[in-house]
Amino acid sequence: MQQWEYRVVHININNDTPPQPPSPQSASQKLGGSLSPEFIAKEFPKVYSKQAQKPPPKQKHPAEQLQHFLNQLGAERWELVETTQVGPLLMFFFKRPKQQAANPKPDVKGESKPKAS
Incomplete structure (x- = not known):
């Protein structure tokens, strides 16, 4: 059965004036x-x-910054499944198939261990 892992990212929505030096x-x-x-x-x-x-150096437009961020998450196999606003926060919900843990090798019983000299 497919299992999922999730990631939630929020962005503060702030329409105030930009920060001053x-x-x-x-x-x-x-x-x-x-x-x-x-x-x-x-x-x-x-x-x-x-x-x-x-x-300060000229910053990229917020849409361009968000696009770059989303592309990075996409490269990590995260899929954006929903966005919603909670108060001043814009929430992004991502999911991806959960990685199956590699099966550890079982201990082999009956092996003799070298004796200390």
């Missing part, structure tokens, strides 16, 4: 002002220096 001002605000923006910028120069704030 890190800034010492927003980090200070998140910390309730306990650390000044100047202190944060000085202590974490790799994150907040002008060089570190290069514009």
Whole structure:
């Protein structure tokens, strides 16, 4: 009888504005002002220096990203069987035939083991 294994993947559906690059001002605000923006910028120069704030590389369109992801799963023999939205999550349900475990070789009884010298 055929057995199946399943995989569920979710994608957050977020129509908010895209994330902004890190800034010492927003980090200070998140910390309730306990650390000044100047202190944060000085202590974490790799994150907040002008060089570190290069514009991010242009990302592929979300549909193209999803297509690439689905093709990868297809190459692993996963078949998309359903999608459904649960609140802000888009759920993808995949299945594929379950791999039959290789039968381990039974122990052969009556074999003599070499004696230790």
